[in-house]
Amino acid sequence: MAVIAGAIACTTPHAAPVRRNAPAPGAELPVEAPAPRHLAEGPGLRFDVYPASAEVIINGQKVGTANSLRSGDGLFAVPPGIHQVSIRSAGYTTWRAEVSVGDRPERIQVSLTPTP
DSSP: OOOOOOOOOOSSTTOOOOOTTOOOTTOOOOOOOOOOOOOOOOSEEEEEEESTTOEEEETTEEEEEHHHHTSTTOOBOOOSEEEEEEEEOTTBOOEEEEEEEOSSEEEEEEEOOBOO
């Protein structure tokens, strides 16, 4: 594959640029809304758990149900590092893991398995 690069010269050396939909001279310029910004998020955990009523335990501390942790911005703040996370609910096998959290949120997606 060949790539061709070059410049194109204008045939009229002093031609004014064409402006489409330009405001009339002296007219007030429209104000544009600022582009949406995505705020930087700090370290933490986001939970997407079934059943939503499952209890979440982080580093041996009960922190709430998966559903309650999804309210607001859904981020449960924890410092960067390794955290022990357990998710349990009656009638389901408990899920346990060591989760490494960096400078950004770590998503935990778990669907608990019903106990036989």
